[in-house]
Amino acid sequence: MRAIISVIGVDQIGIIAEVSSLLAANKVNILDINQTVLDEYFTMTMLVDLEKLEIPLEELKDKLSQKGEEMGLSIKLQHEDIFRSMHRI
Amino acid sequence: MINNYEIMETIRMLEEEKLDIRTITMGISLSDCADSDGDKAREKIYNKIVDYAGELVSVAEAIELKYDIPIINKRISVTPISLVAAASDEDNYLKFAKTLDKAAKEVGVDFIGGFSALVHKGMTKADRKLIASIPKALAQTERVCSSVNIGTTKAGLNMDAVAYMGLIVKEAAQLTADNGGVGASKLVIFANAPEDNPFMAGAFHGVGEGECMINVGISGPGAVKSALANVKGESFDVVADTIKKSAFKITRMGQLVANEASEMLGVTPGIVDLSLAPTPAVGDSVARILEEMGLESCGVHGTTAALALLNDAVKKGGVMASSHVGGLSGAFIPVSEDAGMIEAVENGSLNLEKLEAMTAVCSVGLDMIAVPGKTKAETISAIIADEAAIGMVNNKTTAVRIIPVPGKDVGDEVVYGGLFGRAPIMKVSEYSSSEFIKRGGRIPAPLHSLKN
Known part of the structure; x- marks a missing residue:
């Protein structure tokens, strides 16, 4: 399964490092990253492959949102098809 | 890859604009x-x-x-x-x-x-x-x-x-x-009850349906309202196009869920109901969409025209996004479930007569209307007859969900909580319809030519 991870919040040092090491620790492969900072507002989207994920999806989502809370960010993981179906014909 | 802007738009629709799947x-x-x-x-x-x-x-x-x-x-x-x-x-x-x-x-x-x-x-x-x-x-x-x-x-x-x-x-x-x-x-x-409507309280599985089917109802007045906020002052052509685009995206999400649920359950996919279903939550209101078009308060003159445009654009946008559209598809105007409708009733700009006119151009009908407990049964029957006549003549579904709230009168309010929300008690005519209702029998089906 391929999913999009979105990270939104105030910019700070180490966002990408923290999120990507959490993903690496859980065997999630990052396929693409896109990030921008606008008025100190950080948004990052990652396309990831969950093929080798060793824990249940729910647990990974919990870990991500926990990490988000620690850093004052919103981190979400959603199957890529929701974006594909809404924005591509 | 899907671009950042598109991802953020979807997330905003889900989080801030309360887009959701109302029901499977x-x-x-x-x-x-x-x-x-x-x-x-x-x-x-x-x-x-x-x-x-x-x-x-x-x-x-x-x-x-x-x-x-x-x-x-x-x-x-x-x-x-x-x-x-x-x-x-x-x-x-x-x-x-x-x-x-x-x-x-x-x-x-x-x-x-x-x-x-x-x-x-x-x-x-x-x-x-x-x-x-x-x-x-x-x-x-x-x-x-x-x-x-x-x-x-x-x-x-x-x-x-x-x-x-x-x-x-x-x-x-x-x-x-x-x-x-x-x-x-x-x-x-x-x-004219539809046989595949996923919304309550009127859902039933019609006799023309299959053994088991999945029907999905979407919701998303908030997302449509926000899209309209970006085209302030533009012409109705732009308004209609903007609603169509939002409805398309919302419906695609509904179709995705319908496909997924049908596949996982091993059940035939039925229809996606395109209805814009409000919830009592602030920001998830059909009345607010109408107001965004330039009406000071829902119910004011112009409301019926605004609703006609909304209802039609939602269908046009949604139809292409879904394999099979059905149910009640359109815009719902349940008073107690829509924060903007409640406010419009409370400030006096929306009354039962205007609601009845609105139901001629949108889906469903007089929905979640609280009236005084002392309202006579014949008066309720007459309200049902009026609403059904609109549906019968216009070849559309209409419905009445009316609550004569025991012990309450105009000026009072009844609170149900949850999706049912709260409703101010609305005034009904004090004149009698009893002799009319007592007649019984049938009102014949209307002629389908000489349309005027």
């Missing part, structure tokens, strides 16, 4: 559960529902997790019970309602619809028994919803049934007087 409704045919022994029939009904819908809630939860889309309700609709119970010789069908309730609780769905009868031309003995059982059924069950179709464009209006339903609505409210007459909020009286 599983339609189950109970026609093979009929039995001359009522107990046996009920056993078959219970077993079939539990067997077919056992996984419905867990599948919906798995979809929520996968896409991070809130799915607010999981529901079941069944074959109109008057058809299933007819084979038994029981005098009242309350026990059937209790069986539906028990099955709904067992599988964990929020509502089960189909304690219903289709009487647009005439009433069978079973239809009569079912209708007579409605007030107690709604008072003594928690999740059962009921509907009665009293007219169609092809058959005309069954005015005997209309007269009867006025009494039934009153009784349903009285038997639940302790809870603001909530029984009546679970009863819908239709003209």
Whole structure:
């Protein structure tokens, strides 16, 4: 399964490092990253492959949102098809 | 890869604009559960529902997790019970309602619809028994919803049934007087009822439907309103296009969920209902969309035109996004469930007469309207007749869900909470319709040529 991870919040040092090491620790492969900072507002989207994920999806989502809370960010993981179906014909 | 802007747009629609899937409704045919022994029939009904819908809630939860889309309700609709119970010789069908309730609780769905009868031309003995059982059924069950179709464009209006339903609505409210007459909020009286509607309280599994089907109802007034906020002052051409684009995106999400749920459950996909269904939450209101178009308060002159545009654009945008569109598709205007409608009633800009005009151009009809408890049954019947006449003549579905709230009068308010919201008591005419309703018989079906 391929999913999009979105990270939104105030910019700070180490966002990408923290999120990507959490993903690496859980065997999630990052396929693409896109990030921008606008008025100190950080948004990052990652396309990831969950093929080798060793824990249940729910647990990974919990870990991500926990990490988000620690850093004052919103981190979400959603199957890529929701974006594909809404924005591509 | 999908670009950042698109991803953020979807997330904003889900988080800030309260876009959600209102319901995944599983339609189950109970026609093979009929039995001359009522107990046996009920056993078959219970077993079939539990067997077919056992996984419905867990599948919906798995979809929520996968896409991070809130799915607010999981529901079941069944074959109109008057058809299933007819084979038994029981005098009242309350026990059937209790069986539906028990099955709904067992599988964990929020509502089960189909304690219903289709009487647009005439009433069978079973239809009569079912209708007579409605007030107690709604008072003594928690999740059962009921509907009665009293007219169609092809058959005309069954005015005997209309007269009867006025009494039934009153009784349903009285038997639940302790809870603001909530029984009546679970009863819908239709003209041209759709057979595949996933929304409550009017969902039932029509006789033309398959064995088991998945129908999905979407919601998203907030997303449409926000899109319109970006085109302030632009012409109606731009307004219509903007609504179509939003409706397209919202519906695509509904279709995705419908496909996924059908596949996971191994059930035939039915339809996506394009209705813009509001919730009492601030920001999820159809009235606010109309106001965004430039009306000071919903109900003011211009509201009917605004709603006509909205309703049509939602369908045009949604139709291409979905394989099969059905149900009630359009815009809902349930007063108690829409923060903007409630406010419009409270500030005096929206009244029953204007709502009736609005129902001529949008889906459904007079929905979740609270009226004084002292309102006569004949007056309620007359309100039903007016609304059904609009549906009959315009070849569209109309419905009445009206609650004569016991002990309350104009100026009071009734609070139901949850999706049902709260409703200010609305004024009805003080003049009598009794002699009109007493006539009985049928209003003939309208002519389909000489359209003027």
